[in-house]
Amino acid sequence: MTDTPYSLAELVIVACAQAWRDNGEVMATGIGPLPRIGAGLAKLTFAPAIQTTDGEVYYTSEPVGPGKRTAEPEFEGIANYDRVFSALWSGKRHALVGPVQLDRYGQANISAIGDHKKPKIAMLGARGFPGNSISHPNSFFFPNHNKRSFIEGEVDFVCMAGYNPARYVNGQPPKGLDLRIIVTNLCVMDFGGPDHQIRVVSLHPGVTFEEVQDNTGFPLAKIADEIPTTPAPTTEQLAIIAQIDPNNVRATVFKDNPAGDRKAA
Amino acid sequence: MTETMLDKRMTVDDIVDQLSDGMTIGIGGWATRRKPMALIRAIARSGLKDLTVMAGYGGPDVGILAASGKIRKLVFAFASLDHFPLEPHFRNGRQSGAFEVLELDEGLYHWGLRAGAMKLPFLPTRVGIGTDIIKQSGFDFKFVKSPYGDGEELVAMPALVPDVALIHAHRSDERGNLLTLSKDALFDELLVRAAGKSFATVEKIVSTADLDMKANSRYNLVERAMITGVAETPLGAHPTSADPDYQLDLKHIKTYVDSAASPDAWADYKAKYIDVSEADYQAAIGGADAVAALPVPIY
Numbered sequence: 001m002t003d004t005p006y007s008l009a010e011l012v013i014v015a016c017a018q019a020w021r022d023n024g025e026v027m028a029t030g031i032g033p034l035p036r037i038g039a040g041l042a043k044l045t046f047a048p049a050i051q052t053t054d055g056e057v058y059y060t061s062e063p064v065g066p067g068k069r070t071a072e073p074e075f076e077g078i079a080n081y082d083r084v085f086s087a088l089w090s091g092k093r094h095a096l097v098g099p100v101q102l103d104r105y106g107q108a109n110i111s112a113i114g115d116h117k118k119p120k121i122a123m124l125g126a127r128g129f130p131g132n133s134i135s136h137p138n139s140f141f142f143p144n145h146n147k148r149s150f151i152e153g154e155v156d157f158v159c160m161a162g163y164n165p166a167r168y169v170n171g172q173p174p175k176g177l178d179l180r181i182i183v184t185n186l187c188v189m190d191f192g193g194p195d196h197q198i199r200v201v202s203l204h205p206g207v208t209f210e211e212v213q214d215n216t217g218f219p220l221a222k223i224a225d226e227i228p229t230t231p232a233p234t235t236e237q238l239a240i241i242a243q244i245d246p247n248n249v250r251a252t253v254f255k256d257n258p259a260g261d262r263k264a265a
Numbered sequence: 266m267t268e269t270m271l272d273k274r275m276t277v278d279d280i281v282d283q284l285s286d287g288m289t290i291g292i293g294g295w296a297t298r299r300k301p302m303a304l305i306r307a308i309a310r311s312g313l314k315d316l317t318v319m320a321g322y323g324g325p326d327v328g329i330l331a332a333s334g335k336i337r338k339l340v341f342a343f344a345s346l347d348h349f350p351l352e353p354h355f356r357n358g359r360q361s362g363a364f365e366v367l368e369l370d371e372g373l374y375h376w377g378l379r380a381g382a383m384k385l386p387f388l389p390t391r392v393g394i395g396t397d398i399i400k401q402s403g404f405d406f407k408f409v410k411s412p413y414g415d416g417e418e419l420v421a422m423p424a425l426v427p428d429v430a431l432i433h434a435h436r437s438d439e440r441g442n443l444l445t446l447s448k449d450a451l452f453d454e455l456l457v458r459a460a461g462k463s464f465a466t467v468e469k470i471v472s473t474a475d476l477d478m479k480a481n482s483r484y485n486l487v488e489r490a491m492i493t494g495v496a497e498t499p500l501g502a503h504p505t506s507a508d509p510d511y512q513l514d515l516k517h518i519k520t521y522v523d524s525a526a527s528p529d530a531w532a533d534y535k536a537k538y539i540d541v542s543e544a545d546y547q548a549a550i551g552g553a554d555a556v557a558a559l560p561v562p563i564y
């Protein structure tokens with residue numbers, strides 16, 4: 001712990017980094033600035049074996065942060081489009097992604113809101129979510145924890161498979177399905193409750209379980225009666241984050257770049 | 266027996282003349298990389314209609330064809346402008362129900378192309394299990410049980426077999442020996458192998474000797490026997506990139522994004538950038554020098 005002030009973005013980065021603990025030598029894909037910096041932090045601290053990319057086509061020896069670069073990174077290998085599928089189908093990847101909707105089963109949606117034939121809101125399309133979800137571990141980041149993100153019922157179009165027995169022969173999800181953590185602006189959750197129920201494993205400083213539950217469309221479990229507080233970044237972690245993100249892109253993710261400890265704010 | 270012609274040079278309009286209403290057209294590239302945009306613009310100004318467009322990794326190709334009313338059905342995994350994540354004309358088309366869709370996973374699309382390339386009816390996969398991809402109405406996904414001891418139930422991804430593939434590459438000779446010089450060859454090879462016929466626009470047609478295949482053969486996309494015609498089309502991928510020859514034009518892509526704001530905005534864009542000759546298009550975007558000066562994007 002530290003007395004150094006830290007932002008919510010930095011708290012989230014440290015929480016995201018935990019996704020890659022004990023994963024071994026996998027491809028680490030963090031979609032969006034905070035998950036990407038989180039993967040870099042993991043690589044530079046407790047998970048040196050993970051492979052991160054330049055965001056395009058090469059693996060790099062050191063993590064590459066978002067925005068302008070001062071020097072060309074050292075390249076370690078190729079991560080072109082074909083090879084990404086080869087790697088992910090083998091299970092040697094852990095992605096931390098930001099869907100638009102997630103439901104109680106961990107089913108995620110980035111395709112469309114409303115009727116799939118004529119959606120109210122058309123988004124990207126399923127991208128690689130279906131294949132990712134049944135091939136390798138996946139974690140999630142949501143910048144706005146609310147009932148539009150964590151919805152009641154099932155997501156409008158299931159892009160990412162989840163723990164919904166009704167969707168599987170004999171109710172058994174495929175072996176590769178492995179949903180890990182969910183980091184939001186309020187808390188960290190995982191799928192460790194009974195029957196993979198989503199549970200709150202830590203609350204960001206100043207946030208209550210009731211606040212999280214009130215902003216979630218389905219009932220949440222708790223890791224313990226007394227839910228731990230999400231660990232604050234250490235001085236060392238803050239220095240490494242600043243090194244990975246010299247452009248301070250992390251300050252632009254949340255409106256007005258709020259403090260990580262809202263009691264201190 | 267007809268002797269195969271080894272001079273495959275043609276123009277963009279010659280290629281569009283080979284297309285017909287109702288065809289299934291596969292488009293190569295990825296979002297904002299190496300899309301055959303000169304061909305897309307030519308299709309947009311043609312009389313073609315009711316196309317089934319296969320663009321697994323869609324970008325402004327999908328958007329322009331959607332905004333031009335050319336698409337009857339779209340087979341895709343995503344449509345995005347990458348730096349601008351949401352493709353606005355694709356969105357407008359989807360939200361107005363303007364065309365039918367078959368939405369696939371990126372890997373499932375890859376797998377369908379591979380089945381097509383291998384002349385197999387399908388390839389088994391786990392991809393899609395547990396999702397709404399395999400439950401789409403209007404498409405009856407089938408399953409196969411592994412004939413081996415495990416007995417696993419797998420998705421049978423049908424072959425994707427476009428009538429015609431359209432791709433953009435960097436160099437070719439007149440015989441259709443292609444080089445893609447970009448860092449990532451994407452899945453253009455599989456698309457070409459899966460398609461009935463394939464046409465490529467290329468930045469430059471050079472002599473076979475100038476291809477220097479001894480040094481460059483790893484960038485040789487596919488056997489020339491798979492290529493029906495090549496059209497020399499400098500800047501043919503603009504506003505998407507043909508790195509290392511030129512980068513994506515983010516400023517133009519912003520102009521394109523803004524053109525989705527209203528029918529009038531689209532009419533203005535169309536008048537200036539689509540309903541014109543390729544020479545006038547190039548003048549409108551500032552010419553080859555301006556495109557050559559585009560900065561390398563940061564991902």
